[in-house]
Amino acid sequence: DTWRFALEEVSGSVQDAYAQEFKQRIEKASEGDIDVEIYPYGALGTSSQLTELVQSDAIQLTFASPGHLASVIPEAGVFTLHFLFSDDNAVNEKVLGNSKAIDMLSEAYTEQNLQLLGVIPEGWMVWTGNRDIEKPADMDGFKIRTMTSPILVETYRGYGANPTPLPYSEVYSGLQLGQIDGQVNPVFAIEEMSFYEVQDYMIQAKQAQFITTLVASSDFYSGLDDDQRQVLDKVTNEMRPYIFEKQEQYNADRLEKIKKDSDIKIITLTDEQRDAFRPEGEKGWKVFREQAGERGSKILDTLQADIKAAEGE
Ligand code: 6CS
Known part of the structure; x- marks a missing residue:
């Protein structure tokens, strides 16, 4: 099978680093059953258009940044709120991996024919x-x-x-x-x-942090056989620490480059x-x-409480 994976960012970006590693891990874990094809930003359209392509199952995977996606799923806009997240990004990463808020958010995605696979911080705005x-x-x-x-x-x-x-x-x-x-x-x-x-x-x-979400089309996700779904879930889980480290490194290196070049x-x-x-x-x-609405408010309150609790640990 071929899984088409579109990025909202160009080659060399954090999303590209994610996709390249994801591709290797999926292809290895599926022992050649699955091919991942990566489409960097520019190949298939704007962020909103990429989401539409996944909703209609024309492609299987994309990143859908809440800064755009909240036009369709307002609940996702929680990630774009200012002064919500911890100053310590390691706290944020932990909360994003565990919070019940993500399960509630996932329902809102499902209603829009999207399967939420991951919530990924890419650095400070x-x-x-x-x-x-x-x-x-x-x-x-x-x-x-x-x-x-x-x-x-x-x-x-x-x-x-x-x-x-x-x-x-x-x-x-x-x-x-x-x-x-x-x-x-x-x-x-x-x-x-x-x-x-x-x-x-x-x-x-x-x-604010820049936080993106990784999504699949609901039809694609529910149509996977058990082995494939297990591979996908395992890989997306294990990608979390990988991409968290990568984005820190990318942001630090590029800051040095900007200082040097301008x-x-x-x-x-x-x-x-x-x-x-x-x-x-x-x-x-x-x-x-x-x-x-009500679900959105609950998502915000839950996230806020979880961030506070994680900061206290
Ligand atoms: O500003 C934007 O629209 C975009 N920024 C980043 C870093 N990633 C994707 C998003 O669409």
């Missing part, structure tokens, strides 16, 4: 801009590109920014032509998409500066609760 952003007032009228989910758009509107939702593929030209002032993504992505070449500032505020100003907000963003950043939570 970092702002880049043609201006420095150190206090909420600096966001006033700032034309920031966001992913396409309304929850994210409202979160940035809460800061007073002028959010512009766009597909990933349109960000570089938007920045270059000055149609947008800035964008937000993990460091590895800022490097590989060359955003740092057309921006003056890079601001680390640790307001004179972009890199700013890390102090705890005090970050705290000033908190009340506005948390406005997005209200929008999330409205859009994601």
Whole structure:
């Protein structure tokens, strides 16, 4: 059998590292029964289009980032909320692997013909801009590109920014032509998409993690024979520590590369500066609760409690 696996990121990205390792492990564990074909970003369409291809079973696997997917599954938008996750990303990784919130979320995916296979952090979201952003007032009228989910758009509107939702593929030209002032993504992505070449500032505020989800089409998943499903479940479980380490390494290495190759100003907000963003950043939570309803609220409350508990351990 051939499993087609589409990425929302280009070759050399965290998602690509995942897919390459996944391919090797699946092909080995299935003893040649399964071939995995990888389609990097650009081959089949935007993130939203990739999700549609999986929903209609035209391809079997894709990454579906909540920053886009929450337009279809508002509950997934929980991963895009600001100041929810722990400052310690190891805590986040642990919670994402265990929390009951993920089971609830999985129901919401199933209703949209998607099987949730994994929740994967890819690093801290970092702002880049043609201006420095150190206090909420600096966001006033700032034309920031966001992913396409309304929850994210409202979160940035809460800061007073002028959010512009766009597909990933349109960000570089938007920045270059000055149609947008800035964008937000993990460091590895800022490097590989060359955003740092057309921006003056890079601001680390640790307001959110970039978290993606790995999905399969429900029909594909339920149609697997027992052996194949076991192989898939085992491999996706065992990939967790692999990709967690990989994303840390990618983000650290690419930061060094950006420092070496450009004179972009890199700013890390102090705890005090970050705290000033908190009340506005948390406005997005209200929008999330409205859009994601009762189940969404329960997912948020459960995650929040699990993060607190894990921080205390
Ligand atoms: O900003 C985006 O749209 C994309 N960013 C990353 C790092 N991965 C996929 C996502 O679609």
